[in-house]
Amino acid sequence: MRTLIATEKPFAKEATTGIRQIIEGAGGTLHLLEKYTDVNAFYDAVATADALIVRSDKVTKAVVDAAKQLKIVVRAGAGYDNLDLAACTARGIVAMNTPGQNANAVAELAIGLMIYAARNTFRPGTGSELKSKKLGIHAYGNVGRLVAKLGKGFGMEVFAFDPFVPNNTIAQDGVRVCASVEELYGTCHYVSLHIPATEQTKKSIGRRLLSAMPKGGCVVNTARKEVIHEDELAAVLHERPDMKYMTDVAPDNHTALQEAFGARYFATPKKMGAETAEANINAGLAAARQIVNFFQNEDRTFQVN
Ligand code: 3PG
Numbered sequence: 001m002r003t004l005i006a007t008e009k010p011f012a013k014e015a016t017t018g019i020r021q022i023i024e025g026a027g028g029t030l031h032l033l034e035k036y037t038d039v040n041a042f043y044d045a046v047a048t049a050d051a052l053i054v055r056s057d058k059v060t061k062a063v064v065d066a067a068k069q070l071k072i073v074v075r076a077g078a079g080y081d082n083l084d085l086a087a088c089t090a091r092g093i094v095a096m097n098t099p100g101q102n103a104n105a106v107a108e109l110a111i112g113l114m115i116y117a118a119r120n121t122f123r124p125g126t127g128s129e130l131k132s133k134k135l136g137i138h139a140y141g142n143v144g145r146l147v148a149k150l151g152k153g154f155g156m157e158v159f160a161f162d163p164f165v166p167n168n169t170i171a172q173d174g175v176r177v178c179a180s181v182e183e184l185y186g187t188c189h190y191v192s193l194h195i196p197a198t199e200q201t202k203k204s205i206g207r208r209l210l211s212a213m214p215k216g217g218c219v220v221n222t223a224r225k226e227v228i229h230e231d232e233l234a235a236v237l238h239e240r241p242d243m244k245y246m247t248d249v250a251p252d253n254h255t256a257l258q259e260a261f262g263a264r265y266f267a268t269p270k271k272m273g274a275e276t277a278e279a280n281i282n283a284g285l286a287a288a289r290q291i292v293n294f295f296q297n298e299d300r301t302f303q304v305n
Helices: 013-025 039-046 061-066 085-090 103-118 142-153 167-171 181-187 230-239 254-264 277-297
Strands: 002-007 029-034 051-054 072-075 094-097 134-138 157-161 190-193 218-221 244-247 265-267
Touching (some): 002 013, 002 277, 013 029, 029 039, 039 061, 072 277, 085 094, 094 277, 103 142, 103 244, 103 265, 103 277, 142 157, 230 254
Parallel strands (some): 002 029, 002 051, 134 157, 218 244, 244 265
């Protein structure tokens, strides 16, 4: 069982050590390709791998073609839009994610970005508080649930919309259920995005939803840049001097937004929602255990293709 970790953005050292212990403890070998800048290095390293662990690294058809022996790829994280599932399936490669393992880190960053927005990105002047503001959770999955809980801790009034989660399971957390996505944006001062990037969600957050937000509206995106309609976001920020956009996934028009909107716009220099030792350890070790379980017990829990 030859396992490759291919991470352009490496795991914390403790996570790599833990992964090694699990893989070697099961009789396998672990190989590392970290901080690679040339995709050819990925093609070379994956050629002899039976199992692959990645983060946001793109597992394209070309990677799959190069991975002649690959049986399983685990995305150590939640979103698996970086995996070419069709290519994996065509080759009989099992693709998995590790849902929930890095959720707390992302949720904490979402709240951090809200505070940063409320305090004018730490520029001098009068800010505001999260307390008593309405917080909208767009998609009530592992991260959304934790943001809701943290928001309540700050005294926020929490609302959620998720077409795939039954309303009663949202309401039982003391969160108010919105009947539509329009109601969520029309109600909440802060909307925290937790939707995946799919053909249905790409560019789905645009003028219609953003301009419906109440005065002082702020969208926090720790999900994916693709879900935002960037031109419409820029237009709404121009039209509404009260609106803010804080993101952990910088849009393609980052420089233009940064120049135009000052304290009303912020993007982290590199996606860092899951960049904590804890999240790396949780997701990395879960990935290693899933690989061992797959080879030893044919366990396919968390398969996404
Ligand atoms: C995820 O989908 O789990 C997050 O976006 C984390 O991505 P990362 O592993 O590249 O930090």
